[in-house]
Amino acid sequence: MNSPIFRTVAPFLTSLMLLFSLFVLLRGHNAPGGGFIGGLVAVAALAIHGAAWGVETVRRAIVFHPLSIAAFGLFLSCIAGFASAAAGVPFMTGLWVTVHVLGSAVALSSVMLFDLGVYLVVVGALLAIVLALEEEEGV
Amino acid sequence: MIAGAADLTFLALSLPFVAACLAPVLFRLFGHRAAWLLALAPAVSFLHLAGFIAEVARGETVTGGYAWVPSYNLSFSWYIDGLALVFGLLITGIGVLVVLYAGGYLKGHPQQGRFFSFLMMFMGAMLGLVVSDSFLMLFVFWELTSITSFLLIGFDHERPAARRAALQALLVTGGGGLFLLAGLLMIWNIADVTQMSLLLSYGEVVKASPYYLAALLLVLVGAFTKSAQFPFHVWLPNAMEAPTPVSAYLHSATMVKAGVYLLMRLYPAMGGTPVWEILLPVFGGGTLLTGALMALRQTDLKLMLAYTTVASLGLLVLLVGFGSPYAIEAAVLYLVGHSLFKGALFMVAGAIDHGTGTRDLTRLGGLRRAMPVTFAAALLAALSMAGLPPFFGFLAKEEIYLALAAGNLRSILFTIVAVAGNALMFAAAFAVALKPFLGESRQTLKHPHEAPALMWIGPLVLALAGLAAALVSTAFHAAISSPMASAVRGEATAIAVGPMPHVGLPLALSAATILLGLAAYRLLDRLRDALARFFQALGPGPDQGFDEVLEALVACAVKVTRFVQPGRLDIYLSVTFAAVAAVLLLPLFLWGEAPSEPAFAWPSLSELAMLLIAVIGLAAVLVAVDRLTAIVALGIQGFAVAVLFLLFGAPDLAFTQFMIETLSVVILALVMTRLRLHASDRRPAGQRLADGAVALGCGLGLTLLLLKATEGVFDTALGDFFGSYSKVIAHGANVVNVIIVDFRGTDTLGEIAVVLAAGMAILALIRLGKTQKQSGK
Structure with missing residues (x-):
């Protein structure tokens, strides 16, 4: 798309949206949000960038093939599920650890890892489709 | 049973499968000599099983196994009684000889390793089938024998005839297996047991059930297809496309007897009813006569033997269904005897083929000097098959006539059938064993030579076993036949018949059989022509019917597919x-x-406004001139609904709806531009x-x-549970998210797997369109 306004705004919009998507992902456990919604926001962000600057730019930016990202997400979710086996509790039981970083308590959990996996699967799978379609449009 | 012994038995039962994995490597290393090594596997299993003979002869059984799904009573368990033991010994014992024989037969073949892998797999499956206690295991092994048989028949897969025969065998026996499964499930429902050993004591319950007939018919279809009963017999002669060791092993000595095994196994539970005693003898008798007549029509040694196998299986089914204690004993004896002599004769046919390059009876003769050992084995086996004393076949035949001959009409009818069938088989036996060896030498493709040791050990040992078993009949009965007959009948049985002829009605019938058989043998050539004309006049048989059914099926599938998949979105x-x-x-x-009509309350102003926006969006979709406008207008409606969600206090849902709507519009717009449709509707x-x-x-x-x-009344149990435990158990204040990632996490795991799979599929579709377009250019 050759609108100068769109092209100028797109990078800011994309970075803001990506940041927001991570924010949404992380706050999900206690406030509206989560891996699924966060993933959708991230896809929208990258789709905008792709429309403005071309699919190749996005592909370079995300380094890996979208489907690899999605597969890695599924892998993370599985790991999160099986982590409970190591602790001797049933599959998918949430495990929680609280770490203190710079004086503030941060709760880490297998559930968060799982949600991160969901986020990556959504980003990867949908981005694969969107990018392929945007690519085709240019041809 | 102590645990260690059960594990040993399990090891012995799975040894063939281990050998199947090793076979390709062994043959790459040692060539055809690997057969000697490979034969160790069935030999060890044989010895292990032989160790149970004393125990089983005392009337005990060997059981063991491992639980699988205890809640459904499913287990991996074996039950070795007289019946299973004899089958197991035949499978492993003949297995040893067949492996050796195949080593010689396939010497130098590039795919030896694959062949032996299939063969050992079959052996394991067959062994598993006969020792299975649980229905499920029986069924799995039953189908596994069909599949391995398919692989072996189609071993020479470059020939269309072999491929067709393999497919036919698979469809007939595998399809029959599905009937068997249905039958077993019905029996499970009737008797509420899943184990053969338990079922045996539920005979009265099963027979009294209103579903008995249906269950019996289903099981019979399974057994009849496997054991090649008319009209399902067609696959067996066609299966002769397989290499001869396969014919000797699968299609005469073991696999085709699986149906007979099943009938014998179920005899205490389902046998002895009027239906049983009508259906089995009628089908068995019909198969006996058809098989024996067809056998004499052939000139190919293997086909001749194949049809006599069909006939023998018919005789066995007849005997199992005839319904007298002697008939069961006769079936037991004939089954053992048949495995020995028919296995030997098949191997002889293969050796002749190997030595001369042809199996055509009319082109063979005078081989007795060139192939003396093979001739000896053939003669010994044929004497047993013909039922002459003092061979094992004679014992079986005496017992058969003892069982059948009686004063009533039914007995007389089946006695005549048996005498006729046996006489024809007598002629066939000597046609195979004498014709190629006697008379003048004929010019054959290869210069006739004796088969290598690997190839005559098998037939000779089997043929001698048929003689030895008869000579020590008292001990043999005590150890083998009587326990087997007892297991089949479900009560202690002692078989007494010996190799010495006793004057009586059975002997007279035997004599009649021999005389008739001799006459048929003398007139073989004329009989063959007459039979050829007779079958010609009958018109196309079930073999052609199979082709027609298959073609009709494919045509029907094509029509149905065209109807339900016309290809227009x-x-x-x-x-x-x-x-x-x-x-x-x-x-x-x-x-x-x-x-009923809901109570109406005016929505608030903000809600009304959102509704209005949604309606405007929809109206815009309807009046939109081009598609892109319509898609965007649809998005308006979606956003309005999302705001409504927000107003009703579902921020997560609204959030997701916003994102989904946005992406849908983007993706739909992209797809629409790709499809290059007309801009307007x-x-x-x-x-x-x-x-x-x-x-x-x-x-x-x-x-x-x-x-x-x-x-309806809203059940808040789940909502309350999630609401009250979300923070406490799962450390999350956002109930929706906690449900997704924790309470129902396994669901989500499945869903994201689906998302990934769908993504891959869609990407593949997009790429497919792209490559098609490129290749179109």
Whole structure:
């Protein structure tokens, strides 16, 4: 798309949206949000960038093939599920650890890892489709 | 049983499978000599099973196994009684000889390793089949023997005839296996047991059940297809496309007897009823005569033997169904005897083929000097098959006539059938064993030479076993035949018949058989021509019928596919949504489930505004001139609904709806530009009306369904649970997210797997379109 306004705004919009998507992902456990919604926001962000600057730019930016990202997400979710086996509790039981970083308590959990996996699967799978379609449009 | 012994038995039973994995490597290393090593596997299993002989002869059984799904009573368990033991010994014992024989037969063949892998797999499956205690295990092994048989028949897969024969065998026996499964499930329902050993004591329950007939018929289809009973017998002669060791092993000595095994196994539970005693002898007798007549028509040694195998299987089914203690004893003796002599004769046929390059009876003669050892083995086996004393076949034949001969009409009828069938088989036996060896030498493709040791050990040992078993008949009966007959009948049985002829009716019938057989042998050539004309006159047989059924099936499948998959997306969508509308609407009205009129309350101003925006969005979709506008307008409606969610206090849902709507619009717009459709909608008015009606139907249906659903009392149990435990157990204040990632995490795991798979599929579709376009250029 050759609108100068769109092209100028797109990078800011994309970075803001990506940041927001991570924010949404992380706050999900206690406030509206989560891996699924966060993933959708991230896809929208990258789709905008792709429309403005071309699919190749996005592909370079995300380094890996979208489907690899999605597969890695599924892998993370599985790991999160099986982590409970190591602790001797049933599959998918949430495990929680609280770490203190710079004086503030941060709760880490297998559930968060799982949600991160969901986020990556959504980003990867949908981005694969969107990018392929945007690519085709240019041809 | 101590645990260690059970594990040893398990090891012995799985040894063939281990050998199947090793076979390709061994043959790459040692060539055909690897057969000696490979034969160790069945030999060890044989010895292990032989160790049970004393125990089983005392009337005990060997059991063991491992639980699999205890809640469904499913287990991996074995039950070795007299019946299973004799089968196990035959499978492993003949297995040793067949492996050695095949080593010689396939010497130098590039695919030896694969062949032996299949063969050992079959051996393991067959062994598993006969020792299975649980129905499920029996069925799995049953189908596994069909599959390995398919692989072995089609071993020479470059020939179309072999491929067809393999497919035919698979469809007939595998299809029969499905009937068996249905039958076993019915028996499970009737008797509420899943183990053969338990079923044996439930005979009265099974026979009294109203479902007995259905269960019996289903099981019989399974057994008859496997054991090649008329009219399912066609696959067996065709299976002769397989290499000869396979014919000797699978298609005479072991696999085809699986059906007989099943009948014998179920005899205490299902046998002895009038249906049983009508169906089995009639089908068995018919198969006996058909097989024996067809056998004499052939000139190919292997085909001749194949048809006599069909006949013998018919005789066995006849005996199992005849319904007298002697008949069971006769079936037991004949089964053992048949495995020995028919296995030997098949190997002889293979050796002749190997030595001369042909199996055509009319082109063979005078081989006795060139192939003396093979001749000896053939003669010994044929004498047993012909039922001459003092061979084992004679014992079986005496017992057969003892069982059948009686004063009533039924006995006389089946005695005549048996005498005729046996006489014809007598002629066939000597046609195979004498014709190629006697008379003048003929010019053959290869210069006739004796088979290598690997190839005559098998037939000679089997043929001698047939003699030895008869000579030590008292001990043999005590150890082998009587325990087996006892297991089949479900009560202690002692077989007494010996190799010395006793004057009586059975002997007279034997003599009649021999005389008739001799006459048939003398007149073989003329008989063959007459039979050829006779079968010609009968017209096409079941073999052609098989082809026709298959063709009709394929044609039917093509028609159905063309009908349900016409290839037009608009038809698919119309049908799908019309069905959705019907499913939603019909129950509401047909069964009076329509919701009552809901209480109406004016929505707040903000809600009204959102509704208005949604309606405007929809109206814009309808009036939009080009598709892109319509897609964006649809998005307006979606956003309005998302705001409504927000107003009703569901921020997560609204958030997701916003994102989904945004992405849908983007993706739909991209897809629309890719499809290169007309910018505007060009459907004719009639079509638009019909589509609109379907859309309205869907919308109305969903609305009514929702109204109906919210009418009932709302069960808050789940909501309360999640609400009160979300923070406490799962450390999360956002209940929706906690449900997704924790309470119902396994669901989500499945869903994201689906998302990934769908993503891959869609990407593949997009790429497919791209490559097609490129190749089109």
